[in-house]
Amino acid sequence: MPYVIADDIPDEPAGVRFRRLLDRPEILQLPGAHLGIAALLAKKQGFPGLYMSGAAMSATMGLPDLGMITVDDVAWHIRQVVRASALPVLVDGDTGYGEALNVMHMVRSFEEAGAAAVHLEDQLLPKKCGHLNDKKLAAAEDMAAKVAAARKARKHLYIIARTDAAASEGMDGAVARAKLYLEAGADAIFPEALNTREMFVEFAKRMPGVKLLANMTEFGRTPFFTAAEFQEMGYAMVIWPVSHLRVAARGMEELYAAIARDGGTQKMVERMQTRAQLYETIHYQEYEALDATLVKTIVPEGMPQR
Structure with missing residues (x-):
């Protein structure tokens, strides 16, 4: 039966189900799926959760990934993916669509739409794909304030803090920011645009016991690694954010x-x-x-x- 109107709609909040997936020993594989039809096709292959990329949603709307889409745009996509698949969904929250109060609004809107998790990034607007040059970083304390706001606003939503600092501040800067974001209330860390196996391994070693997210996007700065290889390097989650859109386009x-x-x-x-x-x-x-x-x-x- 289709989940949208059947008796087997999950009773537990999506965030709770997402956390349970992370309790399993194997790495959580989250393919990109920002449309209902994509969610159904991914679910058919047995994936337990999905990822929704801001870049994929923007491109579908004919827009570049420069922070131009709105909370309502994303919530519309969340609703159709969750309705179609009933799977826990991690959503790209970009920079939070503003400052602390805007982040709180985003968290509540995404959670009401059915999202299981969200990640926030420490860039300034206009933000860019993490694998492009000339990214502008927010002050670490300002990003920490956004993380704290997200933590305060959420009911069950799993909060992942993304840092783009490795490219401009090096590994020490990225690790320092990650620790600050964890202190502010992040549940996990997403180090973006690491470009060698050694960088992935070093970051994981310097964040013991922390759930880490890896991004396996094509045509970026990261070489191809499999899910198993990311797990060996110490990562709990991996996303393929725009792969489905590239193939469809x-x-x-x-x-x-x-x-x-x-x-x-x-x-x-x-x-x-x-x-x-x-x-x-x-x-x-x-x-x-x-x-x-x-x-x-x-x-x-x-x-x-x-």
């Missing part, structure tokens, strides 16, 4: 090129999900059957008397 680009070239889609059919496969993915028949059981049509037998 390339597919759409090739489709439109084929239509323009061939006057139709006849050469692309083999690359398409069939109607039957799509209906299976979105539980079409289950919804249809459920609708038929809800209200039985009663046909009037005659005209009412005046």
Whole structure:
């Protein structure tokens, strides 16, 4: 049955279920899935949780990842992913959409939309992808204040503090910031844009007992590592934030090129999900059957008397 209207909608808050996933010995693998259809496809492969990238949501809206989307934009995406999959979802909270009070508003909005976890980053607006140059960092104390605000506002939301300091302040600066953010109330740390195995290992060794998140994005500063390799390096979570969007965007680009070239889609059919496969993915028949059981049509037998 589809989760959205079935009896097996989870009773526990998403944040509680996210924490339980982190209690398992194996690394938590969180593929990017910021649309309902993507969430269903990822769930079909057995992933226990999902990640929602600000870059992926921005690009879907035709915008660059420069902190332009709003809390409401992201909450809309959260609602559809959670409704479709009922999986715990980690959401990219960018810089918190402002200062401490804005962060509190974000936390409550995301939690109400169904998010399980959020990460905040210590950049200044206009923020950039962590793997780009010339990032501007907020003062560590200002970021710590945002983390404290998030902690105060949350009910169950798992809070991850991201630091982009390794590129400009080195490992010592990144570790010092991470420790400050933990003192402010972060549940875990996300060291962004580490670019060698040695950096990942060193950061983990200097943060003993801390849950760490690794980012395996393509075309960035991090070499390809598998989930198992990240686990060996000391990481509890790994995300593939924009991979699904990159594949989908390339597919759409090739489709439109084929239509323009061939006057139709006849050469692309083999690359398409069939109607039957799509209906299976979105539980079409289950919804249809459920609708038929809800209200039985009663046909009037005659005209009412005046």
